[in-house]
Amino acid sequence: MDDMKLICKICGYSAQDSLQAHINHSHHLRNKEYLQQYPNSQIYSERVSDRLKYTNAHRDPSYKIKLSESSKRLRLNPEWVAKHDASLKKAQNTLEAKEHHRLGMLHHMTNRTPDQAKYRRQTVEESWKDPVKRQNRVQALKKAHKDPEVRKHHSEAAREKFRNMTAEQRIAFRQNLKDTWARPELRKKILELSKIGLEKANTPESRQKIKETNKTPETKARRHKVAMDRLAKQPIISSLNIKFGKALSANALYPKAEQPVGPYTVDFLFPDVKLIVEVDGDFWHANPSLYKTIIPMQKRTVDKDKREVTFCKNHGWTLLRFWETDINKDISSCIQKVQEKLYELQN
Numbered sequence: 001m002d003d004m005k006l007i008c009k010i011c012g013y014s015a016q017d018s019l020q021a022h023i024n025h026s027h028h029l030r031n032k033e034y035l036q037q038y039p040n041s042q043i044y045s046e047r048v049s050d051r052l053k054y055t056n057a058h059r060d061p062s063y064k065i066k067l068s069e070s071s072k073r074l075r076l077n078p079e080w081v082a083k084h085d086a087s088l089k090k091a092q093n094t095l096e097a098k099e100h101h102r103l104g105m106l107h108h109m110t111n112r113t114p115d116q117a118k119y120r121r122q123t124v125e126e127s128w129k130d131p132v133k134r135q136n137r138v139q140a141l142k143k144a145h146k147d148p149e150v151r152k153h154h155s156e157a158a159r160e161k162f163r164n165m166t167a168e169q170r171i172a173f174r175q176n177l178k179d180t181w182a183r184p185e186l187r188k189k190i191l192e193l194s195k196i197g198l199e200k201a202n203t204p205e206s207r208q209k210i211k212e213t214n215k216t217p218e219t220k221a222r223r224h225k226v227a228m229d230r231l232a233k234q235p236i237i238s239s240l241n242i243k244f245g246k247a248l249s250a251n252a253l254y255p256k257a258e259q260p261v262g263p264y265t266v267d268f269l270f271p272d273v274k275l276i277v278e279v280d281g282d283f284w285h286a287n288p289s290l291y292k293t294i295i296p297m298q299k300r301t302v303d304k305d306k307r308e309v310t311f312c313k314n315h316g317w318t319l320l321r322f323w324e325t326d327i328n329k330d331i332s333s334c335i336q337k338v339q340e341k342l343y344e345l346q347n
Contacts, residue, residue: 006018006019006042006043006044006045008022008023008027009034009037009038009041010023010027011026011027013026016045017044017045017047017048018043018044018045018048019043019044020043020044023043031043238281240279240281240324240327241257241258241267241279243327243331244267244268244277244279244322244327244331244334245257245268247331247332247334247335248268248335248338251335251339253335253338253339253342255268255269255270255277256268256269256270256271257269259271261276261317262311262315263311264308264311266278267279270342273318273342273345273346274316274317274318274345275317275318275320275338275341275342275345276312276317276318276319276320277320277321277322277338278308278319278320278321278322279321279322279324279327280305280321280322280323280324281324282323282324282325283298284298284301285298285301285302285305285323286298286299286301286302287323287324287325289323289325290325305321318341318345320337320338320341322334322337
């Protein structure tokens with residue numbers, strides 16, 4: 001039959017291998033309906049019929065069971081498993097395979113119906129409830145996260161996702177976080193996981209590993225870039241500094257703002273007389289009249305302020321400090337103290 005053309009009994013259309021598409025689209029008939037009308041006709045060539053028999057065999061439940069048992073027997077052979085996994089890994093690591101997989105997943109995720117998305121979530125939730133599947137998945141995740149390439153790819157993907165978020169998506173993401181923390185059972189679970197992570201990170205081995213990692217040039221360069229990006233997005237001068245700077249200008253005092261002096265950046269600087277003026281926020285610098293007990297962040301700031309005082313004394317700088325409370329209460333007296341100190345240093 002392969003040397004002969006298939007002829008449609010209805011209109012005389014001819015085809016080499018299959019009449020199925022012609023019958024379905026031109027005459028709007030199913031194969032079964034066509035064969036009922038024309039019992040002695042043939043829709044497929046012998047070659048296509050043999051291929052369909054093989055395909056249909058795979059759909060037979062008994063064949064699937066047989067195939068599953070054969071796969072299990074092969075999995076018991078360590079040499080076959082090693083060879084199979086190596087070949088699979090090699091194939092999956094090609095650029096073509098990765099791009100094909102990425103496009104396929106993107107197409108699948110963007111074209112899901114709400115019912116398909118709901119079914120997918122339910123399937124994942126049920127799989128996590130199964131102890132065996134959960135343990136296997138946790139071990140696979142731990143193994144994957146130890147691979148530097150996987151960690152790098154995951155980090156880049158997360159940054160790319162947040163970078164490309166729209167304003168609405170960012171608002172929805174923050175709202176989801178708030179909703180998650182508002183649920184007591186989820187909040188308790190997150191805190192327990194955080195506690196476990198902190199305990200593991202606080203072992204002598206982990207601390208030593210973190211210490212060694214922090215000394216690498218790559219880590220230092222990455223932290224420097226993150227710090228510079230963060231500073232670039234923040235206002236250079238706080239509202240308290242702006243207020244005090246305007247008051248100085250109103251009294252014909254024009255210091256340089258945000259100037260480096262040694263290892264420190266000072267708020268206001270009179271370089272001619274070596275006078276430094278710092279305006280300190282009550283919270284960030286831990287005003288002792290307001291905060292009897294301070295948190296670690298405030299302690300770091302207080303220690304830095306003490307080192308700055310020592311530096312100024314050792315290098316001939318005069319340092320004046322004003323608290324946020326005093327500035328808001330009576331800024332005029334603060335400006336007067338600056339004027340008096342300037343007069344004293346100039347004479």
